[in-house]
Amino acid sequence: MQNSFHLDAVPIRLERCGKTFAGGARALEPLDLTIRGGETIVFLGPSGCGKTTTLRIIAGLESPDPDGRVLFGEEDVTALPIERRNVGMVFQSYALFPNMTVAENVAYGLKVRKIARADRGRRVEEMLDLMHLGEFAGRRIDQLSGGQRQRVALARALVVRPRVLLLDEPLTALDAKLRDSLRLEIDRLLRGLGITAVYVTHDQGEAMALGDRIVVMAKGRVAQVGTPREIYYQPADGFVADFIGTMNRLGGLSRGGTLSIGSATLPWSGPEGAVELLVRPEDLALAGEADGHLGGTVAAAVFLGDRTRLVVEPADGPALTVDAAGRSELGRGDRVWLRVDPARVLAVP
Numbered sequence: 001m002q003n004s005f006h007l008d009a010v011p012i013r014l015e016r017c018g019k020t021f022a023g024g025a026r027a028l029e030p031l032d033l034t035i036r037g038g039e040t041i042v043f044l045g046p047s048g049c050g051k052t053t054t055l056r057i058i059a060g061l062e063s064p065d066p067d068g069r070v071l072f073g074e075e076d077v078t079a080l081p082i083e084r085r086n087v088g089m090v091f092q093s094y095a096l097f098p099n100m101t102v103a104e105n106v107a108y109g110l111k112v113r114k115i116a117r118a119d120r121g122r123r124v125e126e127m128l129d130l131m132h133l134g135e136f137a138g139r140r141i142d143q144l145s146g147g148q149r150q151r152v153a154l155a156r157a158l159v160v161r162p163r164v165l166l167l168d169e170p171l172t173a174l175d176a177k178l179r180d181s182l183r184l185e186i187d188r189l190l191r192g193l194g195i196t197a198v199y200v201t202h203d204q205g206e207a208m209a210l211g212d213r214i215v216v217m218a219k220g221r222v223a224q225v226g227t228p229r230e231i232y233y234q235p236a237d238g239f240v241a242d243f244i245g246t247m248n249r250l251g252g253l254s255r256g257g258t259l260s261i262g263s264a265t266l267p268w269s270g271p272e273g274a275v276e277l278l279v280r281p282e283d284l285a286l287a288g289e290a291d292g293h294l295g296g297t298v299a300a301a302v303f304l305g306d307r308t309r310l311v312v313e314p315a316d317g318p319a320l321t322v323d324a325a326g327r328s329e330l331g332r333g334d335r336v337w338l339r340v341d342p343a344r345v346l347a348v349p
């Protein structure tokens, strides 16, 4: 990024960070996780899985159960309140001062930290530049669009040069198109600044696009930690497989070094026995009757422009989603054959 603005990237370590709320509800099972300096880590999961609680523990808005520790670099910050952790936060709800100008909002954190006026002015200007907000400096917040407000919120969080940037569903309140463009902007910003960032979302597309690594959570537990590719191609279990992208369940059997699918018996070197067999739509191919493994009828066809997404019902077993390449004329009621590459079939517990 062509800007003098630079942040030190600290690693964050969570050690046995669980959370039990008054009344005994366990929102978070004890969690151990190291977030590398400069890494963007995304907590992803359905509502109520504990992602916001984890973020709030990192921020210092919530303390972990006794025994849990939060470290920023070598410093144990477990007992420090949020104002002494030097974190920047961005929320879905913006949390800006509506009757102050953009520049005043961005300057606020510097004022609280008693930064001298001249220095303040320079840093605000630098930050507004970075967020392409220069022309809005004198506008009041209630005169801005949602996307512009969220850029102000980012500027306000970053101007104090936080050790870590925490983002809680920052794009959820915006419409789809704005969400996409601001997501790209956040991506550029995080890469450019090299800041350690923790991002909470329930949107898998956002998680895949922004995360260096994704922590998939379910019911207060970590289901899997991995890069977007690891999570997509090697899901740890059926929950992760279903939560990220589209996944097919193959009604087949793995036994004695073979995989039986439809009328075909294929060589198989994966786990056998009580496993679920899964395959991504892009790893199924349409074929002819002679070289197909599994016959079925097209139950639905959705034209997506570059491809047509088909739902194919085999004679027995679950329906399968498969993509036909552009300009395919396949439609409801057509009889098709599918080929399965056994090397692409996943077996999960």
Ligand SMILES: Nc1ncnc2c1ncn2[C@@H]1O[C@H](COP(=O)(O)OP(=O)(O)OP(=O)(O)O)[C@@H](O)[C@H]1O
Binding pocket: 021, 022, 025, 026, 027, 045, 046, 047, 048, 049, 050, 051, 052, 053, 054, 202
């Ligand atoms: N202050 C609180 N007191 C009691 N229970 C709470 C409190 N805050 C959260 N919880 C509970 O802890 C669990 C995890 O909540 P959390 O907000 O971390 O989930 P989340 O994954 O961020 O969900 P969402 O996407 O809906 O915000 C939920 O069951 C929630 O009801």
